[in-house]
Amino acid sequence: MGVEGGMKCVKFLLFFFNFIFWLCGLALIVVGVLVQVALHKTFMIRDATASGAPIVLIGIGVVIFFIAFFGCCGAWKENYCMVTTFAILLSLIIIVEIAAAIAGYVFRNKLSTVVQDSLTDMISNYNNSTDEFKDSVDKLQRDLKCCGVNSSSDWRNFRPDRTSVPDSCCVNVTANCGIGTMTDAAKVHQEGCHDALEAVLKKNIQWVIVAALVIAFLQIMGIVFACMLMRGIRSGYEVM
Numbered sequence: 035m036g037v038e039g040g041m042k043c044v045k046f047l048l049f050f051f052n053f054i055f056w057l058c059g060l061a062l063i064v065v066g067v068l069v070q071v072a073l074h075k076t077f078m079i080r081d082a083t084a085s086g087a088p089i090v091l092i093g094i095g096v097v098i099f100f101i102a103f104f105g106c107c108g109a110w111k112e113n114y115c116m117v118t119t120f121a122i123l124l125s126l127i128i129i130v131e132i133a134a135a136i137a138g139y140v141f142r143n144k145l146s147t148v149v150q151d152s153l154t155d156m157i158s159n160y161n162n163s164t165d166e167f168k169d170s171v172d173k174l175q176r177d178l179k180c181c182g183v184n185s186s187s188d189w190r191n192f193r194p195d196r197t198s199v200p201d202s203c204c205v206n207v208t209a210n211c212g213i214g215t216m217t218d219a220a221k222v223h224q225e226g227c228h229d230a231l232e233a234v235l236k237k238n239i240q241w242v243i244v245a246a247l248v249i250a251f252l253q254i255m256g257i258v259f260a261c262m263l264m265r266g267i268r269s270g271y272e273v274m
Contacts, residue, residue, distance in 0.1 A: 062095030172202035
């Protein structure tokens with residue numbers, strides 16, 4: 035005997051919310067991958083703690099992806115055991131998300147130090163690195179319109195003359211435009227990349243926090259609907 039009346043509506047609402055969860059899980063996987071790539075390739079952040087948040091996001095996304103499918107089946111079949119398991123797993127996911135939020139908050143507080151160390155390492159290794167690494171550094175400076183860590187003078191060891199910078203530091207990038215122009219504000223960006231990169235990363239973290247809050251709200255609603263459906267299914271069993 036299936037649920038009737040208002041419980042039938044709850045059943046379809048739970049099914050709908052699980053479809054939303056499925057999409058959220060997919061979105062978390064995509065966001066986690068993009069953040070991980072941005073931190074370690076585009077921005078070359080090598081601090082291991084920086085990987086914590088995106089890896090947790092990817093893990094949560096994968097789990098939500100499968101739990102949502104499990105919840106859809108339980109709601110559609112009105113299976114008390116499956117719906118109960120779904121509610122428990124979703125509660126555990128919320129706990130993990132809280133842990134991830136704490137990790138993200140801790141990383142946010144040390145973001146400035148991580149960026150400083152990573153950019154310093156980037157400049158130190160530039161001359162002895164692969165072409166791919168150099169291209170990534172040059173792209174970063176061109177896109178953010180910056181030069182060095184805190185100023186263009188951070189590139190003083192770039193060439194023996196100690197007055198040259200990579201061409202990517204130039205206001206108008208052309209071949210050899212950085213030779214002997216380190217302190218020429220008309221030709222080379224004088225601002226370092228630290229503040230610009232930190233601002234970009236903080237903006238990305240804010241979007242992740244917003245997404246996490248929206249998903250957490252949907253998850254809480256899902257747990258409420260699951261509990262209501264569980265009660266409806268159990269009442270149906272008692273009537274039988």
